[in-house]
Amino acid sequence: MAMENDGATQVNEQTMCMCGRIVAMRIAWTENNMGMRFLGCSYYRRPNAYNYFKCMDLPLLHPRYKSVINGLLRNANRKAVLEKEWKRIVLYHRIVLAMVVLVVVLVHYVL
Known part of the structure; x- marks a missing residue:
């Protein structure tokens, strides 16, 4: 699972979604979360997905x-x-x- 370290989340190979897939680090490009890194399932925002989401850092911009x-x-x-x-x-x-x-x-x- 993800480990906390000085406010920044560290990802290891075992960070998994509830569906069993390894989550991927992504960068948000929405107006409200521009540049924010997050972990998301490979099926994030698809129908019938678990939509695993975890912020990696504070908004930087x-x-x-x-x-x-x-x-x-x-x-x-x-x-x-x-x-x-x-x-x-x-x-x-x-x-x-x-x-x-x-x-x-x-x-x-x-x-």
Whole structure:
């Protein structure tokens, strides 16, 4: 099981969930718990799971840091969405260009 040491939780190989799986250390990326480490079952937050959860440390981030990190994450997500949209537009234009070339070639050989 987990052992307490000067306020920080130490994990050994035997830290297990009630379902029998070894728990994993995770980092929270929610706005309220940004950067907080916790132990969670591999089935954490899935249906019919035990949802084993144990905080590893106190929240480390000042509220201002949380807002900055959340802004960076939003920008990263926005960038990923824009890149995906750009790839879709490029693919669309390539298909249109291929169709135009096909029509020009067909018209050239038919006439």
